[in-house]
Amino acid sequence: MQKKNRALHIAQIIFIIFSAFLVGYLLDLSQTGSLSYAAKTVFQTNVSTYIVTSIILFLIYMGLYGLINRFFYSSAIFYIFFAIYGIANRLKVIYRAEPILPSDLALISNAKELLSMVTAKVVIVVVVAIIVVVAASVFLEMRFGKKLLRFKVIPRVIFVVLALISLGSFYTANREGSLTNKFLAKIGYSDFVVNINWSANTNGPMLTFLSNVHIDVMDEPSGYNEATMNKLVKKYQGVADDINQDRPNNDLKKQTLIFVLSESFADPKRVPNIKLNHEVAPNLQNIKKNNTSGLMMSSGYGGGTANMEYMTFTGLAYNLFSKSLTSPYTQLVTKQNHPINIANSFDTTAAIHPYDGNFYDRNTVYQKFGIQTFRNISTTGNLALKDVSTLPYSPYVSDQATYNDTLDQINQAKGGQFINVVTMQNHMPYLTKYANNQFKVSGKGAGKNLQQVKNYSKGINITDTSTQKFLNELDKINKPITIVWYGDHLPGIYDGNSMSKYDIVQHETDYFVYSNKYALEHGDATQKINDATQITDPNGFIPLALKQMKQKVTPYYALLTRVQEELPAMAKDSVGSNPNLYVDKNGKRVSSKDLTAKQKQLLKDYKLVQYDLTAGKDYSKSTINK
Structure with a gap:
């Protein structure tokens, strides 16, 4: 390095470092849209993730420099690329409330359609800016390029390799125990699986993007191959033949099946160290007494709604997936093509959720599942919710309003259909102080949350009443209807109880299966199944x-x-190192080692099929559900 150019070369390096930190801040700004919020994030609350982002950007910059060995050209590419990325990220946040993700790269082949969604003004500004930057870089390189740093082969290779390593290391970011995973946890990376936009707001869009490049869906079971899967299909075709001898109905499309996920519904009287002065859900208890019912083992506490929803749709077990797959909706289904699920069995399908349709990527997931119409608070026109009324002082659409929209959907189809309903009334936080709340709560189980438990109890008591009214309306409809109604998880308000001590009971919610009067009278359903229903899973x-x-x-x-009949109910355990929680019909924990040989074989078959349909080669997909 010549002495007369040393200062210029130092200035180059300073500029590159400055550029990395500047672009890191601008990417945060593209995510949040707020100068003050972005500044607070990168300089106060999330300094570590911002520094890591800037280091990666620096290595990318140097990798480009090493590859091209021309300062102004590599600078132009760096700024143009991240300007386009930042603009695209901002537009996606505005219109879809989520950051750019690796799965979006598949849309590049539809560039023409994507550009049609952007205003002409934006396109023109971007194109003009690119032309100006390119022209300036060519002029500057020709005028000053010979005075700037030019690297020999070995440094250039090192720069490129370091850039690739910094990016490639994120391949294992979601693999628990990997160096990258441990490093991200150490720097305070926060993974909000309920809403990936929250993750990007906290960690920055680039780290969020890189951390979602690869997910380990499930470990491959021993013996997995095409021959094994063909044998399993034949095996369970034989099982199906045996079962079907006692099943008179062979056209599911003629019936209406409704899944209702009742947000956070779990009778507090079962929670240890909680006492109430009145029965909270008397109607529900009567419904459960006279119909197929029991308790459902939830894989969540205080959250995880979409994971339970995924299991009800597919029949696959969340606990059998790898630990790195924390949200099947956002990390798995969005990347699948036509995954097997119950909606496949119907010609008419619909979903209703009186909240943001983008939560857990439901807009995308429901399309993947083949749901034809999805009504949420953002839909308009013919797809708009007809009733969005709330309870006094509550921010959420009431269950009664959601049931009204469900009844409207039922009446829109002459024949059968599948409807998936996810309510919102009893979603946290439980700060709404209902008028005329007759419930009094005591006991150490709530910790400091006695008032919240009281509010929550009144909320589910209102749900209890509206659910009975809903079933009464179903009984007036002259077509066969069956509803699977379940609570997804307990509310996270029982701070006074030890989860390690009350692990099972605090993962048990209520469920029932109810068939309407018409279905029972016309041989389309039975009223109550008694075998293997005490405790089940989604x-x-x-x-x-x-x-x-x-x-x-x-x-x-x-x-x-x-x-369902022969294995213990299963869930992902939130206590200890074993991810599998198995619970028998008596509500007792069962170890996988205690399973009989027949149960172990059945569990192995189940794992093989689940792997094949989610992480494997889809050997059985075309035949197993026919």
């Missing part, structure tokens, strides 16, 4: 519904039937 709802509806099953649903 992946057991499809076989329970089909049994209640006297419907013949496919090999896939035959497998799910045997799993």
Whole structure:
């Protein structure tokens, strides 16, 4: 390095470092849209993730420099690329409330359609800016390039390799125990699986993007191959034949099946160290007494709604996935093509959720599942919710309003259909102080949250009443309807109880399967199934519904039937290092080592099918659900 150019070369390096930190800040700004919020994020609350982002940007810059060995050209590419990335990220946040993700790269092939969604003004400004930057870089390189740093082969290779390593290391970011995963945890990377936009707001869009490049869906079971899967399909075709001998109905499309996820519904009287002065859900208890019902093992506490929803749709077990897959909706389904699920069995399908349709990527996920219409608070026109009324002082649409929209959807189709409903009334926080709240709560189980438990109790008491009214309306409809109704998880307000001590009971919610009067009178359903219903899991709802509806099953649903009937209920454990929580019909924890040989084989078959349909080669996909 010549002495007369040393200062210029130092200035180059300073400029590159400055550029990395500047672009890191601008990317945060593209995510939040607020100068003050972005400044607070990068300089106060999330300094570590901002520094890591800037280091990666620096290495990318140097990698480009090493590859091209021309300062102004590499600078132009760096700024143009991240300007386009930042603009695209901002537009996506505005219109879809989520950052750019690796799955979006598949849309590049549809560039023409994407550009049609952007205003002409934006396109013109971007194109003009690119032309100006390119022209300036060519002029500056020709005028001053010879005076700037030019590297020899070895440094250039090192710069490129370091850039690739910095990016490639994120391939294992979601693999628990990996160096990258541990490093991200150390610097305070926050993974908000409920809403990836929150992750990007906190960590910055680039780290969020890189951390979602690769997900380990599930470990490959031993013996997995095409021959094994063909044998399993034949095996469960035989099981299906046996089951179907006692099932008179063979056309599920003629019936209406409704899944209702009742947000955070779990009777507080079962929670240890909680006492109430009145029965909170008397109607529900009566419904459960006279219909197929029991307790559902939830894989969440205080959250995880979409994970339970995923299991009800597919019949697959969340606990059997790898630990790095924390949200099947956002990390798995969005990347699948036509995944097997209960909606596949119907010609008419709909979903209703009186909240943001983008939560857990439901807009995308429901399309992947084949849901034809999705009504949420953002939909308009014919897809707009007709009733968005709330309870006094509550921010959420009431259950009664959601039931009204469900009844409207039922009446829109002459024949059968599948409807998935996710309510919002009893979502946290439980700060709404209902008028005329008759409930008094005591006991150390709530910790400092006695008032919240009181508010929550009144909320589910209102749900109890509106649910009974809903079922009464179903009984007036002259077509067969069966509803699977369940709470997804307990509210996270029982701070006084130890989860390690009350692990099972604080993961038990209420469920029932109810068939309307018409279905019962016309042989389309039975009223109450008594076997293997005391405790189940969300992946057991499809076989329970089909049994209640006297419907013949496919090999896939035959497998799910045997799993529901013969295996303990399963959930992902939130206590200890073992991710699998198995619970028998008496509510007792069961170790996988205690399973019989027949149960172990059934569990192995289940794992093989789940792997094949989610992480494997889809050997069975075309035949197992026919």
